Amino acid sequence: MSVLLDRLTFRYSGGLEPALSDVCAEFRPREVTLVTGQLGAGCSTLLLAIAGLAPRSTGGDREGEVLTLGHDPASPVGTAALAGRIGLLFPTPWTQLSGMAFTVWDEVAFGPANLGWERGRIAQAVVQALALLDVNHLAGRDPRSLSGGELQRVMLAAVVAMEPSVCLLDEPVQELDPEGARAVYDLLPRLADQGTVILASTDIDRAITVTDRIVVMERGHLVADGAPDDVLATAHVVRSGLSTTIATLGHRAGCPGPFPLTVEAAVARYSL
């Protein structure tokens, strides 16, 4: 088990309602999980809690248990044990810039250098991460001169370079064009080969193609958890707007459920 959440409740300081309420879930290695929900559902907070940043950095109160790779990530012992083993990508890549890099290469090397790796290992990890994200051509650029999409891919490369066992990606394609988003989604199963990938996104249409499992959040509660076909194909979920465009189309067209989630599934279902 990579991540275990047991009756997790989290409330931000001054928050009237808990951001997470009684959440129980398990996240396994070699699995890509999509955590989705409406705005304010608690998806981002869930990632912060798994990383230990909530409440350690955000403040607030946490109840229940969080075990990431066997440690409580918010405890001092867990923080030390998990440093570098959890990779977290924020939805705003510009706030993740170190501010101390001449080049993109330096920026990607920032995390591994903080982990005290030898220079040879750092160089190897950086080269591999840049290649994986297809941003080798940006290696010599000043990170501050990059476009939003380029920066998001570079910051994902920075996460990958740290070789984390648990990858937490919060809206990783928010700044990307469709082609760039496709490339990032294609990368996720490869990242899952080395650990656990938990993706928080509302981009269900594209994320669905690479996720093994979906967790649906609603006002801090975990309301559905299972395989994409089991969770997103029901009329109830489609009506709530948390399914794919194809499923919504099938629902509006009056087709009987469960609805196909992708174009391929729709073609297979309805073609004569």
Next chain:
Amino acid sequence: MIVEYQAGHGILHRAHPFTNLTLVGSVAVLAFVLPAPGGPLVLGAALVTLAIAAGLVRILLPAAVVVAPFWGFLLLIHGLLGGEPLRALTFGGRIGTMVLGFLMLLVTIHPARLVDALVARRVPFAFAYLLSATLQAVPRLRDRGRQILEAQRCRGLRVRGSLFRRIGAIVPLTVPLVLGALAEVDDRAMALESRGGGRAVRRTPLDPPVDTMADRSARWVMAVGTLVAVLLQVLK
């Protein structure tokens, strides 16, 4: 205005960051302990010469723009109204010297080199990062201020015109600037931690600057010279 690192190959760009820090520290102290008004003025002239020799001519105008209002007030208050032009020259020399020295530091030390130099000397990463972030605070706030100004203009805020209109525009510009900066501090702290910034392990300096014999000698000369000047001033 130039308030951040500018790439270059001059003597100060090539110098070890500690040498530049020592230079600015010595200048700040000497500006006050050297006999006034000649001392600060000669020191300022020496800095201008060094700036030209180091290929930093482009920072002289920004430095002058920063100190011009101070010089104006000093000339008015001490020179014209107070009848003490030497005092105005003294204060003006000190302010000008320190501003120029600090600008020279900002444009010649890249934060990455400074952090690598500090970490290579086993200075805790947290302290090195804090120092580096301080040097970058001004350009970051300036960039954010520009973005907010453009955004508020798009929303119809008028920042030109009468004095009252300009004063009225201050609040919608400064409130988002301050609140945004505070919010960004949290985001950056979390981002830094998620990238191993808070770890007890010593960071690997990626490309630590070479500390040459010339650098070390220059630092000793500046440090000893400053100390001697301070002692002479104390014993006088």
